[in-house]
Amino acid sequence: MAGQVQRQTGVALWRQIADRIRQAISAGAYDETGMVPPETVLALQFGVNRHTVRSAIAALAQEGIVRAVQGRGTLIERKERLNFPITKRTRFTAGIGEQAREMRGLLLSYSEEKADAEVARGLKIRPGEPVVRMETVRKADGRPVSCATAWFPAGRFGGMPDAYKRTESITKAFAELGLSDYVRATTEITAVHADEADTAALELAPGAILLITKAVNTDLEGVPVQYAISRFAADRVQFTIEN
C-alpha cells in the first residue's frame, strides 16, 4: 500500500481509503493475520487522522467486508473477487463454476420496444425493428454481482422474459427457445462511477465503480441473438481474456 491519498479531489478521504483497504484485502495483503492493521497504523500509513480511517472502516463494515471488534481489532470477513473469463464460450452462470455455490439471474422488468441505433447496430437489424428488452440482476450466493440490460430480436425470442424468469439463466432460456448453443462475438469494456439505480440494485457502497461490458452473442451461423449492456460491481469481479 505505497501511494498516498489525495485531498480536495471531490472524493472524500475516507472513501479513497476504504477503496484502498478493500483492494489490499482482495489482493491478500492481510492474509497472514486475517485482520486489517490497527486504526492508528493505517492513519499513519495514509497520513490522515484516526477518525478518517474509522470512517473508511465503517464503510467497509457496512459492506460486510470487515468487522471491527473492540479490544481485538478489525477482522476480515470476505475477500473474494469473482473472475469472469471472456471467451467465445462466455456464460455468466457456468463461467463462475466453483467460485460460488449458487448463481441466479433475476428478471426485474421487461418490455417490447423498437430498436434504437445502438441496439440495431449490435443485433445487425434495422433501427425501429421490434426487440425484447430485459432488465436483470445477477447474484452469486445471494450477493449481487451485476445488473444487465439485454435486447433480443422480438420475432425469434419473444418468449425470452418468460423463459428467463423460470430458468434464471440466459443459456437455459435460449435452450428452451430452441437455441442450443451460442457464442460471444464481441465485448467492449469501460468503467464509470455507479449511478443511484445501480447502487441500489447491486447493494453497492455508494460512489463505487462499475465495470461496463457491451456484448454481442450470436448463434453458430453468426446471426446476433442478444445485445447486452452489463454493469458489474468493480470491487467484486475481474475479467479474464484468454487468447
Next chain:
Amino acid sequence: MAGQVQRQTGVALWRQIADRIRQAISAGAYDETGMVPPETVLALQFGVNRHTVRSAIAALAQEGIVRAVQGRGTLIERKERLNFPITKRTRFTAGIGEQAREMRGLLLSYSEEKADAEVARGLKIRPGEPVVRMETVRKADGRPVSCATAWFPAGRFGGMPDAYKRTESITKAFAELGLSDYVRATTEITAVHADEADTAALELAPGAILLITKAVNTDLEGVPVQYAISRFAADRVQFTIEN
C-alpha cells in the same frame, strides 16, 4: 442522462456530475450543437444548484474537455475515447491505428530485481529469478493514456529498457532483441480509483477511475516474454474483445 446523482457518498456531487457530463460528451449526446446544455438546464436535470454544476464544468474545463464562454455557453473541445482491441495480436501502438496521429511510449524508470510471486506466476519462472522491471507511460498525440509496469526475464531481455527508450514501442524493442513476433496469452481486467502517482503521471482529474489490465505476452512457442500491469485512464479508453 437519466439517472440522478447521489448524496453523502463520499464522492462530491460536482465530481459525479463532471463524470456524467464527460461520459455524455464521449457518447456523442451533444454532437448536434457541439455544446453542453446551459448551466441552469443541467442544474435542473441533476437536481442540484447551478453553482454545483459550475464546479463540475470548471473541473471539465481544467481537463481541457470543455471551454465556457461568457454569453455563449460551454463549448466541447474534445470528445475522443480510444479503443483498444484485445486479441492475440494486441499491440499498444499499432492497435491504435488511425485513432491518433502519434503514439509514444516513454520510459520513466527501470531496474533489475528478483521476481516476486505474482511476476513469477505470470512469467512462469521461479520466484527470485532475475527480471527487468520497466515503468512506462504511453501517450496518444501527447495525451497520456496509460501507465504500465512491465517485467521481462532478465536473461533474455536485459536490453529491454535501452531498446524501449530508443524505439518507444514494446513491439519494436522486442524486434531489436531478436523477438520478431509475440502473442497475448491472457489479460485480466479490473477497475479502481486512481492513486496520486497515476493521477500525476496520467494528468487525470483527481479521483478518476483507472482500468487495470494484467497481461501476459508469450513468444510463438508459448514461453512468456512479458508480464505487464497497465493502468488506463478509464474516461479516455475502452477495450474491445473480439472472439
Next chain:
DNA sequence: TTTAAATGTCTATTGATATAGACAACTATA
C-alpha cells in the same frame, strides 16, 4: 440598439468532511 440568454462574481448560510485530543470499554496476554 434593445433584449434574451448565457456565463461570471459576490455574499451568506448550512451540512459534510477532516483534524485534534481525551478518555472509556474491551480483549488478550504476561
Next chain:
DNA sequence: TATAGTTGTCTATATCAATAGACATTTAAA
C-alpha cells in the same frame, strides 16, 4: 490481576461542499 493494545465515544474546531439569491458581464439575435 495488571497491563498493553485495540476499538468506541465524546467534544471542539476548521475547511470543503452545496445551496440560495442578487447582480454584473458578455454574446447573439430580434
